[in-house]
Structure formats: structure tokens, C-alpha cells
Amino acid sequence: MTTLILTVAGADRPGLVSTVADVVAAHGGNWENSQLAELAGTFAGVIEISVAEDRVDALRGDLDALDGMLAITVHAGADTSAAGTAQRISISVLGNDRAGIVREISGVLSAHALSIESMTTQTRDAAMAGGRLFESAVTATLPASADLEALRADIERLTHDLQVDITAL
Numbered sequence: 001m002t003t004l005i006l007t008v009a010g011a012d013r014p015g016l017v018s019t020v021a022d023v024v025a026a027h028g029g030n031w032e033n034s035q036l037a038e039l040a041g042t043f044a045g046v047i048e049i050s051v052a053e054d055r056v057d058a059l060r061g062d063l064d065a066l067d068g069m070l071a072i073t074v075h076a077g078a079d080t081s082a083a084g085t086a087q088r089i090s091i092s093v094l095g096n097d098r099a100g101i102v103r104e105i106s107g108v109l110s111a112h113a114l115s116i117e118s119m120t121t122q123t124r125d126a127a128m129a130g131g132r133l134f135e136s137a138v139t140a141t142l143p144a145s146a147d148l149e150a151l152r153a154d155i156e157r158l159t160h161d162l163q164v165d166i167t168a169l
Contacts, residue, residue: 001050003032003077006063010045010070019066024049027059035118043070049076086141088117088169089148093155095162097123097134105136109155112147114140138169 011022017036024031036045051059063072093105094125102121109116117139126133148166155164 001030002053002056004049004051004056004059005075005077006047006049007045007069007073007075008022008047009042009044012038012041014068018140019069019074020047020063023059023062023066024051025082026062027051027054027055029059047153053098086115087146088139088141090165090167090169091113091136091138091140091155092163092165093136093138095134095159096126098133098159101134101158102136104158105155108151108158109138112142112151112154114142114146114151116140147156 006020008016010016017065021031029049033045033048034045036043038044053128058072063074066072085112091109095101098164106119119136119138121136122136123132123134125131148168152164154164
């Protein structure tokens with residue numbers, strides 16, 4: 001079996017996930033993991049599948065045939081066997097929203113040599129205070145030499161109103 005990563009995007013409508021799942025199943029593939037969402041009327045996602053090596057080309061062909069309904073890009077999965085030894089952390093950030101906040105936070109994470117496994121962000125109306133709040137949840141791996149207190153301080157230093165919570169997993 002080989003691992004493939006599919007990135008999918010298209011105008012949101014019922015049946016998109018089912019259509020992709022049908023194609024994967026028709027080639028004996030297994031849907032392993034996914035992150036799927038509707039954002040501003042667009043369905044987007046990342047899907048990890050496993051499939052027999054001799055069926056990859058036919059699977060790619062059938063996925064290409066969905067063009068017009070979904071734009072699908074197929075990537076070869078990477079070997080992650082060494083990743084199991086890395087330290088994992090969870091980072092939650094909450095503060096006033098502003099342009100550039102994701103760039104600033106991801107820059108701090110990169111400067112501390114963190115690798116982002118997953119990151120979700122959202123903005124929402126701030127109750128009572130007006131304005132918009134920014135929330136982010138990050139799961140990351142980090143080197144043994146990482147200083148979590150320095151990481152927290154560097155994120156909090158971006159602006160006075162950020163609340164940062166870092167938890168080892």
C-alpha cells in the first residue's frame with residue numbers, strides 16, 4: 001500500500017465527499033484521515049488515503065475526471081515513522097483580531113523550530129466589547145531543545161492582548 005494526500009477544493013454542494021469516497025473505494029483505497037471544511041461557499045479539504053501501488057495511476061485518472069466539480073491535487077505521502085519520537089504540544093491563542101496575526105504567530109513558531117501538525121483559526125464578534133476576536137488552536141512538534149516559556153513570551157510579545165496557553169501532549 002502507498003499513502004497519497006489529496007487536496008480538494010470546489011464550490012460547496014451536497015455529495016462532494018461521497019463522490020470522492022466512491023472513487024477511492026472503487027480503486028480499493030482506504031480513507032485514512034481528513035480535514036474538510038466549507039469556507040465562504042467553497043468546500044476545501046485535505047484527505048489521506050492508502051491504496052495499492054498498482055492502482056495509483058487509475059485512481060489519479062478517475063480523480064482527474066472530477067475536474068469541474070472539484071479541483072483535486074494528488075501528492076505522495078511522506079514517511080512519518082521518525083515523527084513518533086518528537087515532543088508534541090498544543091497551543092491556544094486568543095486576542096483581538098488584526099491583519100497579519102497569523103503571519104506573526106507562524107513566524108514565532110518557525111523561529112522556535114516548531115513544525116505545525118494542525119492549525120485552525122477563526123474570528124468571531126467580541127461580546128460586549130465590540131470588534132473581532134481571533135482564536136487559534138495549534139498542534140505542533142518541537143525539538144528537545146525548545147524553551148516553552150520563551151515560546152510563550154515571544155507569542156505574547158506580539159501584542160499586549162494575546163492570551164496564550166501551551167500544553168504538552
